[in-house]
Every structure is written in structure tokens, then in C-alpha cells.
Amino acid sequence: MLLLAGCGSVLQQAPGSLAVRNAHLARTGGAAILDLGLDCRLSGPMQDALDHGIPITLRIDLRAGHWPRALTATQRVELRYFPLSRRYQLRELDADDVRSFSTPAYLVAALGALRLNLPAAFLALPPATPLRVSAEIDPGALPGALRLPALFEPAWRLSATDYAWTLAAR
Numbered sequence: 001m002l003l004l005a006g007c008g009s010v011l012q013q014a015p016g017s018l019a020v021r022n023a024h025l026a027r028t029g030g031a032a033i034l035d036l037g038l039d040c041r042l043s044g045p046m047q048d049a050l051d052h053g054i055p056i057t058l059r060i061d062l063r064a065g066h067w068p069r070a071l072t073a074t075q076r077v078e079l080r081y082f083p084l085s086r087r088y089q090l091r092e093l094d095a096d097d098v099r100s101f102s103t104p105a106y107l108v109a110a111l112g113a114l115r116l117n118l119p120a121a122f123l124a125l126p127p128a129t130p131l132r133v134s135a136e137i138d139p140g141a142l143p144g145a146l147r148l149p150a151l152f153e154p155a156w157r158l159s160a161t162d163y164a165w166t167l168a169a170r
Contacts, residue, residue, distance in 0.1 A: 015043055015154045015155055015156075015157045015158065016041050016042045016043035016046055016155075016158045017039070017040070017041045017158075018038060018039070018040050018041075018058075018135055018136070018137075018158045018159060018160040019039045019040075019160050019161070020036065020037070020038060020133055020134075020135060020160045020161075020162075020163035021037035021038065021039050021112065022035075022037040023035070023036050023037070023131070023133045023163050024036075024165075025064075025118075025122065025125070025131060025167060027123060030123070031117060031118075031120070031123075032117070032118035032119065032120065032121075032122035032123050033115055033116065033117060033118065034060075034062060034073075034075070034114075034115070034116040034118055034133070035113075035114070035115055036060065036114040036115075036116060036133065036135075037111075037112045037113060038058075038111040038112060038114065038135055038160070039111075039112065040058075040108050040111045041108070042104075042108065042158070043155040043156070043158070044155065045149075045153075045155045045156060046137075046155070046156065046158065047104065049142075049146065050079060050080070050081050050088075050104065051081055051104070052081075052083075053080075053081055053082070053083055054142070054143060054146065055078050055079065055080040055141070056078070056079040056080075056137065056142075057076050057077070057078045057079075057093070057137070057138040057141035057142075058076065058077045058078075058079070058111075058135055058136065058137060058158075059075075059076055059135070059136055059137075059138040060074070060075045060077065060114075060116065060133065060134070060135045061073075061074050061133065061134050061135075062074075062075075062118065062131065062133050063131070063132045063133075064122065064125055064129050064131050064167070065125075065130065066130065071121055071122065071125070073118050073119055073122065075092065075093075075094055075116045075117075075118075076092075076093040076094065076138060076141070077091070077092055077093070077111075077114065077116075078090070078092075078093055078141075079107060079108075081104075086102070087100045087101065087102065088101040088102070088103070088104055088106070088107040089101070089107075090107055090110050090111070092114075092116060092117070094117065095116075095117050097115075125167055126167075127167055127168065127169040128166055128167060129166070129167040130164065130165075130166055130167075131164065131165055131166065131167055132162045132163065132164045133162070133163050134159070134160060134161070134162045134163070135159070135160045136158060136159035136160065137150065137156070137157075137158040137159065139151055139156070
């Protein structure tokens, strides 16, 4: 009985890790840009899925201000591998920004320097506005067979705690 209990813990995969290292709201040429640095380590099953051509999508939520007048934006960033060309891609799903990499390490490292386009409403935020950003894997973007494991298995949990800061004066 003890032997069987020990086997279960060996088979269970450790979860990946995701953390927001830094965030900054910038104005560039009349556009609002979120400069975001993520530290990401994919778990074994996530990396296996990626290496077999299954895209991994991260959902990034930004909130400015307080409820009920909070301004929100959601961006999605897709990590993908193309086996025929042996290239990894990082793509912002709401823009035409696609970057290509030769190794998964370069792909994950690129998450440390994201520039995400935001709605124009973020340009009008007054100084000292509180901001919060969070990031997590989007289980709804996975193929059907992986959605259930993404909801319940620790190896498919990937979310960062909220990162908060105050908008500086311009």
C-alpha cells in the first residue's frame, strides 16, 4: 500500500511558475503601451504540449482605478512551436506583432520584455491612478482534450499574483 502511495507522488508533475517582474504604462506616439516583464517557467506537460505544436496562451489583465469605475483591458499572448520549421513564436493575438525564436529558452526569455498595445482610454488616466496587472494561462484557448487537465492538474496551473503600482506623473 505504501509503495502505491509513493508511486502517485512520483507521477505528479510540479507546476510551472509565472511572475510579473515589472510593469509600466507608457505613451508612445499617441498610443498606450504596457511594458511588461514576465518570468515564466513552463511545467513538463506544458513544454511537451508546446513542443508538439499545441499553442499555450497567456491572458494578461490590466485594471486601472477602483471599482465601479475601473478601466480594464485584456491582452492575449500566444506561445507556439512549428515543428516543420523548428521555430518558436510569440504572438500578441490582438496585434500583428509576431516574434520568432530558435529555442524554447529564447521564447520564454522574450516574455521578459513584452510591449502590449492598450485601448486609447488608457492615455487619459490621471497621475496617481492605481494600476494592477495579472497574468495566467488561458485554459479556454487549449484544445478540448487539455482543458479539463488545465483546470484541475497542478502541472497545468500557471498564474502570477497581481502586480500593483501607481501611475507616475507625465
